[in-house]
Amino acid sequence: MLNLNYTYRIYPDAKQVEFLDEWLETCRGVYNYALRELKDWIASRKCPIDRCSLESEYIMRADYPFPGYQQQQNNLPKAKKNFPKLKAVPSQVLQTTIRRLHDAWDFFRNRGYGFPRFKKYGQIKSILFPQFKVNPITGWQIKLPKLGKVQINLHRPLPDSASGSDVGASGFVIKQVWVIKKAVGWFALISIQSDILIPDAVPHGHFIGVDVGLNSYLATSDGFVEPGRKFFKDMHRRLLVLQRRLSKKQKRSKNYEKARRKVERLHNHIAFKRKDYQYKLAHKLCDMAETIFLEDIDFRTMAKGFLGKHTVDAGFGQFRDILYYVGKQRGVYIAEVDHKGTSQTCPNCRIEVRKELSDRWHSCPECKYHLDRDIASAQEICNRGYEQLSTQGLWGKEIGCQVGLSGALSLDKWRRAAMSNSDVGSLHHNL
Template sequence: MLVMNYRYRIYPNFEQEQQMLSWLETCRRVFNYALRERKDWINSRKCPADRCSLQSEYIVAADTPYPSYYAQKKGLAVAKKENNWLKAVHSQVLQEVIGQLDGVFTSMKARGHGFPRFKKFGQYRSFLFPQFKSSPIQGRQIKLPKIGLMPIVFHRQIPDGFAIKTVRVIRKHSGWYISLCLVADVSIPEVPPHGRSIGIDVGLSYFLSTSDGEQVDRPRFFDKLHRKLELLQRCLKRKQKRSNNRAKLIQKIGRVHEQIAASRLDWQFKLAHHLCDQAQMIFAEDLDFRIMAKGFLGKHTLDAGLGQFLNVVLPWVCFKRGVYYAKVDPNGTSQECPDCGARVKKDLSTRIHECHECGSVKPRDVASGQVINARGLSGVQIASGRDLSGYQETDARQDRTKLEELKSNLEKPALYASA
């Protein structure tokens, strides 16, 4: 099954916009209440038996069960009978808020994170309709339960063979958007290794260096608008809280941040297509950029968007273009000579690779890209000898035919899904 998300701009009228703002505030209150209920139950089981806290203690009966996902959903149905403002929101929308909180707690236990934070006023910015009996698209409009019809901008049409599974309404500083989750009942095979390969090394001195010697300068999207943001935020400091002028200024600042993010994403997609034009296999390092974002170069790391490019943009473009994409072990890629394999130690200030064994001299990032390419090809050969043996050619040909038909639908879609 193939799943894709398409985002479109919508234009609700004044009554619909006020209704959706009210829904967001209700979802925020339900989220905070469910979070407080879980934290109180957990903290009540943590207090020492021989002493009390100097501030307060959480007292919950010993036989009170843990407020799990299904228990809180049941409690939500009971609360609707006592609070009319909960009835104004679609029932499944509020249930998805409980599901979102349960997913956060599951991730917290798995990764060892702290408790999720309470949402302040205006911080809850989206709600989800989890299912539809039929397509909500009606011509150039979309019909949402309890909200009604509103215009939608189809800057790209929904491909044939895809059905709308969920709809998420998103509030941004630039306006209202919806994210359509599209599903198609097709089986897409993974792109097999084939053709010419390149290795890429990402960094901050150069955004990207390939094994062919090409080096791409790092764009500075945030730095270009940093002065403008600095002036706007300085004005924001003098505004009275909860005033209309403060709200307008916050919206203006948010639009600048959206401009920065959109420019970065557009540039990364163009770069990904440029790389796919050069080779049929692309190898990159398997790095955790969250560690780099916490250091003294964190601002520049986040501005470059290295993790977004390697983990989101490039894999998706490679999938659409039929290019094989894989990651390799990053340990020691910059300390190894790509020509003879000797270990050449160098710190971050050394930007030229000079091998004392074979005399190779080249830019450090280019040498690292060549090492990454060699490791990727080595891994492909090992995997091909173990996993790809016995792969039936007829099945592969049928799968590739389905993939080509699906890609042609994505490139030349129908007008849009019928209602």
């Protein structure tokens, strides 16, 4: 099953914008009401039965069931009788709002933290239309339930089967549409699905390792270095001016809302620039090689350090996801390797060469291998990728398929890598 997402700009008229804003606020009320019911059920059962709580709690009877997704979804028709405002919103949009809450609840239960929070005014910025019986796109318009036809900028055509009226067994069909509100306008994220099965890419062609960092955005094992880009820092001065003006406005006033939109619009501009740059860089890497190796770094941990602001600005995690997406579309194999010690290992003789963060040049005392630190780290990542693919858990045992699968490493290098550090040094000098 193949799923693809296409994002387009839409242009609703004034009446449709009014409807969409009302729907967003209605969905926010439904989300908060369902969350309140969930928290009340938890609070009524958090204290032992043989003592009273020191806090006042909403009392529910003992046989009251847990307010799960099915129960809260079934309560929506009853709620529409008491709150006629809910009838204006498509029923499936309200159901997906409840679904989003319980997805957050399940996510909290699995990882143990991140309890769902109440949504403030304006915090819900998207609604989902999960099902379409017929193709909603007609020309330069998209037809949405209870909203009518909305102008859409189809700057990139959908696959023929998705945009046509007849859909074959292996063609694309439109499954759902997200309508997203941003500071610059409204967007429609269209999800299409097909029964076409695309096999996963296999290691082939030219191999490279990629090392990311703050000094240079990335470096490859071939010697390519992409200079660092600081999207947030470049616009920080302008952002400070807008935020200072916003802080002096009276909250909820018209001038406050105008100033807030300017701040939000600038944040959107920064995010758009970063994503556009990362997509172009991902395509550039896919042009360089058919097999790419990355480090399995948890960038959330890096963001907690003293360079956390710059790490978040770089968006390495988003870039890795984009690279996987682009690689899958272009048939490029992308894998992750162990990141521990990649910058402290010589890629030539594989011994440990300790370096501080300020040391930007790699100089091996054993094999006299000298080059830029980031490129050396990328070469070590590539070496580990070779080992991961060719040995299959048999590293250190010289077998015939090791050299053949790698396609690039020489037999001498495989022998040196399997020896101890002292043997490697003596072998190098004997040669």
